[in-house]
Amino acid sequence: MSSAIQLSHSAMGNIVSLEGTPKIRIVIVEKHAAVRRALCKRLSATSHLDVIAAIQEPAEAGAFLSALDAPNKCGPFADVILLGLQNETDEELFKTIETVKHLSRYSAAIIVLAPFADEVERRLMEQAGVASYLLKYIDSPGLIREIESASHRYSTSVSRGM
DSSP states (O other): OOTTEEEOTTTTSOOBOTTSSBOEEEEEEOSOHHHHHHHHHHHHTSTTEEEEEEESOHHHHHHHHHHHTOTTSOSOSOSEEEEEOOSOOHHHHHHHHHHHHHHTTSSSEEEEEESSOOHHHHHHHHHHTOSEEEETTOOHHHHHHHHHHHHHHHHHHHHTTO
């Protein structure tokens, strides 16, 4: 694996929080190292969240999830994928939309973190399969609530076969 992928020590295990409920497993995909580190720190401070990987490139995220979604694995590997957007050209935006479509095939809710609000981008991302479109400067409690909500909504819809 590339050095741009950082795995947590619990990435291969079935982690359970102290309360006895499974932790929400999160994969962070963000090009900027400082933002990846800040997200890891913010989310790791919450006992029921487990950042299992921090990945620099969206293309690497697909390969990473595909390798871990092998037939010998049981259950979804990640519950939530946080995908950081950049100030992108239209061409880059359409590549990102294709990446979102690819990532949406895995058993995880996708939350996009955008640097600024763009209604057209938000709609395109929702059509591609994201659960939430948020601004990067969201406060920690708000981000954690969105992760919990997206994880719950997605797991409920998957269990119902939706």
